[in-house]
Amino acid sequence: xxxxxxxxxxxxxxxxxxxxxxxxxxxxxxxxxxxxxxxxxxxxxxxxxxxxxxxxxxxxxxxxxxxxxxxxxxxxxxxxxxxxxxxxxxxxxxxxxxxxxxxxxxxxxx
Amino acid sequence: xxxxxxxxxxxxxxxxxxxxxxxxxxxxxxxxxxxxxxxxxxxxxxxxxxxxxxxxxxxxxxxxxxxxxxxxxxxxxxxxxxxxxxxxxxxxxxxxxxxxxxxxxxxxxxxxxxxxxxxxxxxxxxxxxxxxxxxxxxxxxxxxxxxxxxxxxxxxxxxxxxxxxxxxxxxxxxxxxxxxxxxxxxxxxxxxxxxxxxxxxxxxxxxxxxxxxxxxxxxxxxxxxxxxxxxxxxxxxxxxxxxxxxxxxxxxxxxxxxxxxxxxxxxxxxxxxxxxxxxxxxxxxxxxxxxxxxxxxxxxxxxxxxxxxxxxxxxxxxxxxxxxxxxxxxxxxxxxxx
Ligand SMILES: Cc1cc2nc3c(=O)[nH]c(=O)nc-3n(C[C@H](O)[C@H](O)[C@H](O)COP(=O)(O)OP(=O)(O)OC[C@H]3O[C@@H](n4cnc5c(N)ncnc54)[C@H](O)[C@@H]3O)c2cc1C
Ligand code: FES
Ligand code: FES
Numbered sequence: 001x002x003x004x005x006x007x008x009x010x011x012x013x014x015x016x017x018x019x020x021x022x023x024x025x026x027x028x029x030x031x032x033x034x035x036x037x038x039x040x041x042x043x044x045x046x047x048x049x050x051x052x053x054x055x056x057x058x059x060x061x062x063x064x065x066x067x068x069x070x071x072x073x074x075x076x077x078x079x080x081x082x083x084x085x086x087x088x089x090x091x092x093x094x095x096x097x098x099x100x101x102x103x104x105x106x107x108x109x110x
Numbered sequence: 111x112x113x114x115x116x117x118x119x120x121x122x123x124x125x126x127x128x129x130x131x132x133x134x135x136x137x138x139x140x141x142x143x144x145x146x147x148x149x150x151x152x153x154x155x156x157x158x159x160x161x162x163x164x165x166x167x168x169x170x171x172x173x174x175x176x177x178x179x180x181x182x183x184x185x186x187x188x189x190x191x192x193x194x195x196x197x198x199x200x201x202x203x204x205x206x207x208x209x210x211x212x213x214x215x216x217x218x219x220x221x222x223x224x225x226x227x228x229x230x231x232x233x234x235x236x237x238x239x240x241x242x243x244x245x246x247x248x249x250x251x252x253x254x255x256x257x258x259x260x261x262x263x264x265x266x267x268x269x270x271x272x273x274x275x276x277x278x279x280x281x282x283x284x285x286x287x288x289x290x291x292x293x294x295x296x297x298x299x300x301x302x303x304x305x306x307x308x309x310x311x312x313x314x315x316x317x318x319x320x321x322x323x324x325x326x327x328x329x330x331x332x333x334x335x336x337x338x339x340x341x342x343x344x345x346x347x348x349x350x351x352x353x354x355x356x357x358x359x360x361x362x363x364x365x366x367x368x369x370x371x372x373x374x375x376x377x378x379x380x381x382x383x384x385x386x387x388x389x390x391x392x393x394x395x396x397x398x399x400x401x402x403x404x405x406x407x408x409x410x411x412x413x414x415x416x417x418x419x420x421x422x423x424x425x426x427x428x429x430x431x432x433x434x435x436x437x438x439x440x441x442x443x444x445x446x447x448x
Binding site: 024043044045046060065067068069078079080081083084087 | 145172174176177425432433436438
C-alpha cells in the first residue's frame, strides 16, 4: 500500500492526479465520500481523466478528449470510443490518508 | 451553402448539400476528431450551439444515453440545415494530409481471395491519392448509405483502387457487390479517410495484425513499408488471425514483396480448434493476440503497431498491448471494422 494524498485534498465529486516516479499517473476520485483509485490516462488516447467531467449520479468519468467514459469504481468502459478497461487499485483509508495498492515500480515502455 | 463555425471561430468551413459535418470539415482541412465515420466509435461527438442539423442515424451506437441526455450529436451522422455553431475538441492529428474528395469510379475486375473474400478493383479518372492503410466510402447503386472499405494497394497515378471485401450474410452492400455489380458498373468513391496510416518516419520495427477483412489496410501498410528505398535494419512482422483454415489468406500477396522471409515475417493463427482439426491444420491454433505475444516476447515493447479487423479482435489486442504491456496509445494505430 502506498499513501497517495489526504482525503481533504479531493473534495466530493472531484478528482486529483497523483504522479509517482517510475509509473503512469494515477487518479484519485471522491464519489460522495467513497474514494477510488484508477490509472489517470484514458485507454483510448493520451488524455488525463482528471481533466474530465465526473458524473456523480452515474459514477462515471468522461474523458476530456473524445468524451469516452469509464465507471469509476470498476474501470469498466461506459461509453464509446473506450472499449478497454482502466486499471483500478484497491483503496484503504487510514485516518485522513488515502492509500492504494499500486505496484511500487512499473517498467515503462522504452 | 451552410457555414459551420467551430468553437466560436476556432475554425469555419462550408458544407456542400448532402455532406455531413465531419466530411465537410475534413475536406476543408479542419481537424475534426474521428475514427470510423459510420456512427459507431463515438469519436466525432459534439454539441450544436445554434443552428439545426438532420441526424441520419439517431440510434447510432456511437452515442450513449448519457450523450443523448446532454444533447450531443455525431458529426459523421449529421448534415446542417442552415448555418451551424458546433462545439467539439479539434484534433490537430486529424487534419488530413490529403483532403478527401468525391469522385466516380468504375469497377474493372473482381478476383476471388478466399471462399468469402474477394478483391474488387476500381478505376477513377484522376490519380488514386491516399496514405497506406487509409479507407474510402463507397456509394453503391441501389444501396442506401455509403460503406467504408480500406484500400489494399498503394497510391498511384493510374487511378487504381483495390479493396478486399468480405461477404456479410444478409448484408446490403456486400450482397450488391458480390451478386449484382459487374465490371463496368459505376460507383461513388469518397476518399481518403482514416488515421491508422503508415508512419513512414518512425524508426521502430513494425507489427501488422489483421483479422478477417482487416487484411486490406494491413497489406497496404506492408506494401508501403516494402516500398522504402533502402533496407534500414527495421523489420515488419505480419500476423493474420483466421477463424478456420479456409479463411487463411495474405501469404500470396506478401510473398511477392522484397525481403519476405527475411525482414518481412508472416504468421497465422486459426482460432476455431474444431475446424482446424477437421481440416488437418498443422499450424498454430489460438487467438491471434496470443500468437503475437508468444512470438514477439520482449520485443513487444519496442514496436509500432497497426491493427485492423472486427471490434472484438481489436479489443483483445488493445488489452494485451495497452493494459498489459503498457505500450503508449500513440504507438498503436487501428481501425475497427464496425
Ligand atoms: C473504417 C472501416 C473500414 C472497413 N474496411 C473494410 C474492408 O476493407 N473490407 C471489408 O470487407 N469490410 C470493411 N469494413 C466493413 C464495411 O464497411 C461494412 O460494414 C461491411 O461490408 C458490411 O456491409 P453490408 O452492407 O454488407 O452489411 P449491412 O449489415 O447491411 O450494413 C452494415 C453497416 O451499416 C451500418 N448501419 C446499420 N444500420 C444503420 C442505420 N440505420 N444508419 C446508418 N448506418 C447503419 C452498420 O453500422 C454497418 O457499418 C470497414 C468498416 C469500417 C468502419
Ligand atoms: S482519448 Fe479518451 S476518449 Fe479518446
Ligand atoms: S467517426 Fe463518427 S462515430 Fe466514429
